[in-house]
Amino acid sequence: ENFASxxxxxxxxxxxxxxxxxxxxxPDVYKVVAEDERVRVLSVxxxxxxxxxLHTHPETVSIMQTGGTVRFTDPTGQTQEVTLSxxxxxxxxxxxxxxxxxxxxxxxxxxxxxxx
Numbered sequence: 001e002n003f004a005s006x007x008x009x010x011x012x013x014x015x016x017x018x019x020x021x022x023x024x025x026x027p028d029v030y031k032v033v034a035e036d037e038r039v040r041v042l043s044v045x046x047x048x049x050x051x052x053x054l055h056t057h058p059e060t061v062s063i064m065q066t067g068g069t070v071r072f073t074d075p076t077g078q079t080q081e082v083t084l085s086x087x088x089x090x091x092x093x094x095x096x097x098x099x100x101x102x103x104x105x106x107x108x109x110x111x112x113x114x115x116x
Contacts, residue, residue: 019054019075019096022111026052029099030111039112046070046107051100057113060092064109071100084109 023030023042029052034041044064046052054075067086073079074097081102101107 019056022052022055022057025055030055033110038115040115042111042113044107044109044111046099046101048101048104048106052098054096054098056094056096057092057111058094059114060094061112061114062090062092062109063087063112064107066105066108068101068103068105068107070107071102072097073100 019025023032029044029046029050031043031045032040033043064084064086067084069081069083071079071081072095074095084107
């Protein structure tokens with residue numbers, strides 16, 4: 001399944017008190033590289049087998065520099081594996097999830113988080 005067609009997302013809510021901001025809870029994976037009042041840009045580096053902590057994203061534009069396969073898991077335990085394509089921009093709704101690189105290559109990309 002292609003990342004663009006994946007509709008696997010759980011809207012962020014106050015009841016998910018154990019979740020956190022992606023670069024705060026998984027700083028080895030997500031790094032803030034630019035930010036202003038409208039957007040925040042994160043670099044993403046996820047090694048094969050690496051798993052993030054449960055975290056949130058607002059509405060986001062994702063552009064992966066390398067392709068691969070990830071497994072998203074929402075707070076209820078529902079999972080979905082998604083194939084990411086290099087260079088394909090994808091519009092994503094706000095979400096709460098963990099992300100695991102289930103492929104055998106390192107994933108590199110950029111997330112542009114919208115602030116509105």
